[in-house]
Amino acid sequence: MATAQRGYYDILGVQRDASADDIKKAFRRRAREIHPDLHTGAKKTEMEKKFKELNEAHEVLSDPDKRKKYDQYGQNWEQAEAYEKARQQAGGHAGRGGAAGGAGGFSGDFGDIFETFFGGRGRGGNATGFAVDGEDLETDVELSIRDVAAGVSRRIDLTERVTCKACGGSAIVRGRPCVVCGGTGTQTEKRTIEVRIPAGVQHDTRVRIAGKGQPGVNGGRPGDLYLRVHIQANGVFRQKGSDIHVTLPVWPWEAALGADVMAPTLAEPVKVKIPAGSKADSKLRLKGKGLPTAAGAHGDLFLKLKIVMPSGLSDEERALYEQLSQGRHGDPRAEILAASRRHSS
Ligand SMILES: [Zn+2]
Missing domain, CATH: 2.60.260.20 (Urease metallochaperone UreE, N-terminal domain)
Structure with a gap:
């Protein structure tokens, strides 16, 4: 065996007992930092490698079943799974007798196992092809009790990270670091949206506005916007x-x-x-x-x-x-x- 690999929890920067939500958030945050599309040159190559690692860690830890196996078997969980699967299928065939068509049935099963062993499941070798969903945003809204009674439209100011317009995200302009984005390839942009808050919301609850969070990268879905409702005290009602x-x-x-x-x-x-x-x-x-x-x-x-x-x-x-x-x-x-x-x- 080669040198010890970094564990998936380390790669995501979460504790071993992290919740599914923690893992999702950590993945999105990290993916934004190291997304290869936001880097150039040698840095891009390095980020592609890291990004691939990150995706692999996320793919396993975000799936409760895979995570359980990873926790149990460590880095070799896939082989352990393949071994168990092969054992179960061998048992299944024995039970079914000749119905599966003999060797033909087996070769398909072994194909699965080989793919599992060698990671050839069409995950795509090109890291930049991965879609990353946008982060959720949360903001507070103050409502009067009359707003609650009738429902109300509000203009909400949001700040989001977008690809730098000066350098197109490459962070380089004419061989020098881009001064507009400080060489990060991204800049913040203000955006105002109008949202409809339905009548009857309760104090200190959240209203979800689907798809109005941070935009996704590479075709990823945008996050959601959550409005935390504060209903102002009223002297009469x-x-x-x-x-x-x-x-x-x-x-x-x-x-x-x-x-x-x-x-x-x-x-x-x-x-x-x-x-x-x-x-x-x-x-x-x-x-x-x-x-x-x-x-x-x-x-x-x-x-x-x-x-x-x-x-x-x-x-x-x-x-x-x-x-x-x-x-x-x-x-x-x-x-x-x-x-x-x-x-x-
Ligand atoms: Zn720039």
Whole structure:
């Protein structure tokens, strides 16, 4: 055996317990750095070799089955697999008797094994032919609760790496390093896109905009753009899932006698009926006036009644209150006074 090869985990720069997502990200990041199309001359040849190595490491570690075998057998996992496959197939043929057509069936199977041994599976010897998918991007968006109610279009500014226009990605202009890209062959470019954020999104969740991430290299698919949603606090409307809660102040006489009052909703204010004899903190439900849900339904809007007192009393009002105080009412504190005695004993 020749000198020890670098392990696939080292090549990708990840730990042995890296998740599938970590591996995907590491591969994309590394592929961008060493993609042979972004280099020239001796560097290109070196990068082609590294890129081939990287692709091989990714091909194995991104496939749970291959990764398991690699973890078990190390660099020789393919031979181990071929050996197992040959053993299983030999068993299979024995079971099927002559049905497979004797030697004809076998030669095909051995062909597979030889290809597996010598890596001739049409992976392509030319490293520059590999497609690399673009990276996903994530950005924050601030939404008002009304944006959430109706859905909203937003312009999002993105920065992406593109091939340098001055040197066409070769990093060299007239025999000297390209000054525009500093010899990297790439430069950053601003891009503004308009995205539609659907109604009913939840705070601190992500909205996926397919295909709006970084572009792929060599025909690779573009990544996705993720928008992390922040819903701004609102002094009137409080969101709980797809329901909206509003505190609605009412005068004592409105609660006592009943009244038609205007109440805010996410659209226009609506007239609601306060039932006679309403208690403080009781709730009125406006069905379907909440936020849209993912299933296409709507949450509700709840109005919590808060009984408020006028700040000053006219002589006339004072007289009316005095009249009220003469009425026959029990002590509103009777219940808590009784309870306090029970608990203190
Ligand atoms: Zn350049």
